[in-house]
Each structure stands twice: as C-alpha cells, then as structure tokens.
Amino acid sequence: MTTDRPGFYGYRRPDGRIGTRNHVLVVPTVICSSLVAERVAAAAFATALPHLAGCGQLGPDMRVTHETLAAYCGHPNVGAVVVIALGCEQVVAQVLAEAARAHGKPADIVAIQSEGGTVRATEKGTAIARAFATLVAAQAREWCDVSDLVLSLKCGGSDYTSGLASNPTLGRVTDRLVELGGSAVLGEIAEIMGAEHLLASRATRPETAAQLIQIITRVEGEARALGLDIRGTQPSPGNIRGGLTTIEEKSLGATHKGGERAPLVDVVPYAAPLRRKGLTVMDTPGLDVESVTGMVGGGAQVVVFTTGLGTPTGNPIAPVIKITGNARTARQMTDNLDLEVSGIMHETETLDAAADRLFAEVLAVASGKATAAERLGHREFAIHRRNPTI
Amino acid sequence: MKTVLAISARDNVATALEALESGRRVEANGVSVTAVERIAAGHKIALHAIVAGQAVIKYGSPIGLASCDIAPGAHVHTHNVASSRGRGDLDAGVPAAAEPRLAEPPDTAATTQVASEADE
Numbered sequence: 001m002t003t004d005r006p007g008f009y010g011y012r013r014p015d016g017r018i019g020t021r022n023h024v025l026v027v028p029t030v031i032c033s034s035l036v037a038e039r040v041a042a043a044a045f046a047t048a049l050p051h052l053a054g055c056g057q058l059g060p061d062m063r064v065t066h067e068t069l070a071a072y073c074g075h076p077n078v079g080a081v082v083v084i085a086l087g088c089e090q091v092v093a094q095v096l097a098e099a100a101r102a103h104g105k106p107a108d109i110v111a112i113q114s115e116g117g118t119v120r121a122t123e124k125g126t127a128i129a130r131a132f133a134t135l136v137a138a139q140a141r142e143w144c145d146v147s148d149l150v151l152s153l154k155c156g157g158s159d160y161t162s163g164l165a166s167n168p169t170l171g172r173v174t175d176r177l178v179e180l181g182g183s184a185v186l187g188e189i190a191e192i193m194g195a196e197h198l199l200a201s202r203a204t205r206p207e208t209a210a211q212l213i214q215i216i217t218r219v220e221g222e223a224r225a226l227g228l229d230i231r232g233t234q235p236s237p238g239n240i241r242g243g244l245t246t247i248e249e250k251s252l253g254a255t256h257k258g259g260e261r262a263p264l265v266d267v268v269p270y271a272a273p274l275r276r277k278g279l280t281v282m283d284t285p286g287l288d289v290e291s292v293t294g295m296v297g298g299g300a301q302v303v304v305f306t307t308g309l310g311t312p313t314g315n316p317i318a319p320v321i322k323i324t325g326n327a328r329t330a331r332q333m334t335d336n337l338d339l340e341v342s343g344i345m346h347e348t349e350t351l352d353a354a355a356d357r358l359f360a361e362v363l364a365v366a367s368g369k370a371t372a373a374e375r376l377g378h379r380e381f382a383i384h385r386r387n388p389t390i
Numbered sequence: 391m392k393t394v395l396a397i398s399a400r401d402n403v404a405t406a407l408e409a410l411e412s413g414r415r416v417e418a419n420g421v422s423v424t425a426v427e428r429i430a431a432g433h434k435i436a437l438h439a440i441v442a443g444q445a446v447i448k449y450g451s452p453i454g455l456a457s458c459d460i461a462p463g464a465h466v467h468t469h470n471v472a473s474s475r476g477r478g479d480l481d482a483g484v485p486a487a488a489e490p491r492l493a494e495p496p497d498t499a500a501t502t503q504v505a506s507e508a509d510e
Contacts, residue, residue, distance in 0.1 A: 159432055161432070164405065193475050194473075194475055220475060230475065240467075240468060242432055243431075243434065245434070245467050245468055245473075246453050246454040246471060246472070246475075248451070248454055248473060248474075248475060249453035249454070252448065252449040252453065253449065345407055346407070347392065
C-alpha cells in the first residue's frame, strides 16, 4: 500500500492497536517468582519482566503495581503472555492473564506452589512460552499510519547540550507527529517544575491545565512536607557538573521535548492508558527507569531518550532510541547511542534537518530496526512505589 | 563557530559552548562582555549585572534568583543562583542557603573536564 503519509510496518493486534515489537512476555506476579520467570524466558528466547514488588503492599501502592503489570500484559508490543505465579501473593495471576486475553492475545499461568517447585514450574513455563513463540512468529508486520504511533519522551543524564540540541530536536519531532495525528507522552513531573506555565498555556481544556498545575504542586509539596530541599536530587550532581544550575533551568530545557505547538490534551496517572491523541503528561517520578516503565505501560510503543552525559537503559518491551547533543558523549559511548545532533549548537546542522533524521529513525525503529539498547540487551524495568513495603 | 549561546533575546545569561578563560571577550544578544573568571563549557556567563534577588533568565524564563550580586562576565551557577522551587528546607526554618548544599564538587578540575571537552 502506498500513501504520501509517513508510516511504519507494525503488528496490528486484535484490539486494533499497533505493536512495534512482538514479544512473548514472561511476567512474574511477585519477586518470589521472578527467577523462574527469567529462566523460562531465557530457555524459550522470550522476554522476562522481573520486578521487586507484588506482595507486602497496601492501597495505591498495590494498585499501581497491579495496574502496571496488567498494562504490560495488554501492551500492543506483546504478542503472548506467560504469567509465573507463586500462589500466595497479592498480585493476582488471573488478572494479568485476563489483561492479555482481553486484548485478544494468548495467555497462560504457571504457579510454582501448585506445579511442585522451581524445576517443574520452569519446565512447564518453558514449554508454554515456546509454543507461544511459534504462534506469535506467524504474525506479520503490515503498513500502519504514523497516527498509530505513541512516542514516550524522556531525557536522562542531562547536561547543557540537552536543552540546546537534543530536546529541541525531539520537540520538533513531537510537533510533527502530533500534527500528523499521532501521540506523545511526557513524564517526570519534577522536571516540569518551573516550565509548567509553558505547557499549561497549550492545554486544550481548562481542567487539563488545572490538573497539570495540581500534580506539580503535589510533587513540590511532597518535598516541602519532608522539610527537604529538592536540590538534593534535582538537578542531580551530574546535571550540576554539566552546567545546569537549578530545577527551573533543567525543566525549561527538558520541557522542549514536548515541542512548541503540540496541544496538551490530557494528564494521566502513572502507567494509566493514554486516552487522547496529542500530547499527554503522565504523573511519573524523575527516576529514568520508573518513568519509562510508566510511559510504556500507558501505551507508548517507542521511546526517544535524550541524554547529555550518556546513559544505557532500555525497556523490556519498547525500543528506546538514545540521542545526544554532546559530541564527546557520542564518541565515548558509541555503544549506547543511536543518534548525534551536536551540530545544531555550532550551526553545522539546522534543527529541522536534525528533526528529519530523528523522525526517520523513529519510523525505522517502529518498523523493527533494533536500537543500541536492544542490541545490548538493556531491558530495565522498575515499578514506581508509592509507599514503603509492609 | 559560536563561543556562547543565548536562547532568547530576554536572557541575561549565555551558555559557553567551549571553555572560556578569564579575559575572553564574547558576544550574545548584542552585548559584548569579558569573562572575569574561567567558565567551563556548558556553564553560564552573565551578560549583564544581576543584583541579588533579581531573576536569572534563560530560555526567556526565570531559572532562579541571584543569591548575591553577579557582575557582567561572571560565572553564573549554584554559588550565586538559588532555585525557588521545592524548597522544603526553607519551610522547615532552615536558613535560606546563600551557598546551596549542592555546590560544585571539590574536585572541580576533574569534574568539569567532562563539560569542557563536550564539544571539541
């Protein structure tokens, strides 16, 4: 099929959503079943989702863990799900399996206690995961319109080049994608602090602007309630060495990722489904892996991660594209980086030309091109915890 | 090739794109200033005098308040700018830090190397 609109080759799921990857996901319900899940995934060439939670949790903390795991089971980048349970934990294996089935994909459960221990559970899980791998391998990529794309916008290890080069480049891509009918999600509430006026002025509805201000006030209030100075972590020591002085400066640079024109259509909780086309802000912490984990849970199929100082992290189910404006980092951390845009600061490349390159890279990666993080096996995953373990 | 970059015409600081030695003359936003101290690449130089309590402007927006008077050509960083956001320490009655806790690390030469070589 030919069209003059940009697009990519993706996996069209039974629920109509589009995947950029086709993982068989092996999901432990709880830390106690994480090792078995990892061994099953290794033996079946599948993808594990090891985590540290799943029990000893209360209230909103438990809910976020449950919803995040369920979101990964239902995610369009996942073709089939094997849930590895222990048997006595809080996270309910059936809920996770149902989250996958509700989106029309095969899912099964193996419980270590009822299966009779590690060895038997690993064997059974491996057999199921292998059978699922054969099933999902039969699914072919097909042409999808760019408006089916949901991009997660992330920065980490920021330095002065982030605000001057890589974030503005990503912002141009965000503006173009949203103009074409696609979506993007911006997290890290602490790193909007000081730049919220710019985003709020682009909100399509007054309540969305009010919600944005409300969650920023809450995060600021959390630091204040502890009697702490947010400067203990924002900007980070590495940010400060890189020339960033205050959280306001970091935020103004970071918020460039959301573009200059894309309307702010929604504000959603951590890992909650993205409901509207356009730019959404998600309530995530600033910690890179927790933030990316939440935005992918919301439905992002590709992550663009800008960095100044360089950072290696990926995600288990979504490709993470690393882009830097720092020429030295590009040389030092070649393994970890996909794109360099340092020419912008020295006027050897225009912002639009750099955005053209990034946009093309996003579509290529959406169609299956492996990112540096994928080639290196980076698949960091961490669920945001709201309360201490009980 | 540019040596410093101001993003908005309203900015009263510019970002050094290479390390500036003391005495180096640079131009941004139609202003010419002389660096009064060494400024590492990626760090900021004051384009105008900024008095204590006045907003430091970058990207056209305030990035914090000057915690002491800043001379044109001076290095602008954590030693003379304080954030006004997320400051629970102020609410708790801890005295306003003229010298923020997270100042530059002691081994400045080694750590700023990262930035100063950033865009060779």
